[in-house]
Amino acid sequence: xxxxxxxxxxxxTHQASDTAYNFAKAALAGGHDISRVFFYHDGVNVxxxxxxxxxxxxxxxEQWTALAKEHDLDLVICIxxxxxxxLLDENEATxxxxxxxxxxxxxxxxGLGQLIEMGIQADRTVTFGD
Amino acid sequence: xxxxxxxxxYVNRKAPYGTIYAQESLEVxxxxxxxxxxxSMAFLDDGVFQLTKGQDTKEIxxxxxxxxxxxxxxxxxxxxxxxxxxxxxxxxxxxxLQNIEYEDEDDDWAEKPSIxxxxxxxxxxxxxxxxxxxxx
Numbered sequence: 001x002x003x004x005x006x007x008x009x010x011x012x013t014h015q016a017s018d019t020a021y022n023f024a025k026a027a028l029a030g031g032h033d034i035s036r037v038f039f040y041h042d043g044v045n046v047x048x049x050x051x052x053x054x055x056x057x058x059x060x061x062e063q064w065t066a067l068a069k070e071h072d073l074d075l076v077i078c079i080x081x082x083x084x085x086x087l088l089d090e091n092e093a094t095x096x097x098x099x100x101x102x103x104x105x106x107x108x109x110x111g112l113g114q115l116i117e118m119g120i121q122a123d124r125t126v127t128f129g130d
Numbered sequence: 131x132x133x134x135x136x137x138x139x140y141v142n143r144k145a146p147y148g149t150i151y152a153q154e155s156l157e158v159x160x161x162x163x164x165x166x167x168x169x170s171m172a173f174l175d176d177g178v179f180q181l182t183k184g185q186d187t188k189e190i191x192x193x194x195x196x197x198x199x200x201x202x203x204x205x206x207x208x209x210x211x212x213x214x215x216x217x218x219x220x221x222x223x224x225x226x227l228q229n230i231e232y233e234d235e236d237d238d239w240a241e242k243p244s245i246x247x248x249x250x251x252x253x254x255x256x257x258x259x260x261x262x263x264x265x266x
Contacts, residue, residue, distance in 0.1 A: 006264065041154055041266075080157060112161040119262040120134050120165065127265050 004122030008129030010042030049104035142177035155266035203232030
C-alpha cells in the first residue's frame, strides 16, 4: 500500500506530528510505501532546524529528518503556509531579501499542487490534525 | 499532470475566522482545481458559518474571503454539501447562506445552486463515496 500523509498541526503544541511520525514508521516497518509527507497549516513548523526542545524531550524535526534519510522520504512543506509563518529555505530567503533561512535537512519547500498530486498518486491519504 | 480522476472531498468543520483553517482550506481547493479532479466540499459543524452571507471582518482586521465561495463555480467546484443538522443546531437556515451558483455546461449553461443540503446520514454516504478526503 502506498500512503500519503498530511500533517496539519504544529510540533509540541499538538500531538499530530508525533502520531504521523509513528504511523509512518509503522507503515514502513510493515512493508508499505510512503509516497510523500505534506506539512500544512502550523504543521510546516516541524521543518525548522532551529527548534531546541529540552534535553529529555524528543526532537521532532530530527526524528523526521532521520526517517527521511533512512527511507528516502519526500517531506514537503507548503510554501504559502511556510511564508506566513517564517519558514524559508536558502533560495526563498535570498529571493525575499531575508537575512536567514531555517529549513532542516530532508525537508523541501513546494506548492500545494504537491498535496493534490499526492492524493492522486497514493492509495490512501491520511490526515493528522485537529 | 496525472490523467487519473479521483473524487476529492474537502471537509470544512471550523468557523471562517478565529483560526486559519477555513482560509487555507480554500487555498487548497483553488489550487486543486487545476488538477481536473472530481471535487466536492463538505460543510459541517461550525464550518457552516463559512458560507453565511453578510460577513464583515473590518473590525477584526482580517481579510473577508467569503466572496471567493461565489467564484468556485468558475473553477468547476460545483458541489457544496452542507449538513442540515449543523445548520439547525446553530439556528441557521439556507436563507442565511450566500447564494452560490454555477453554470451547468450540460444544460445550456443554466445557473444552478451549488449548495446541496444533506442530512447527517447522507453526509456519511457522500464521504463513503470519496477517494481522497482532506479535512480542515
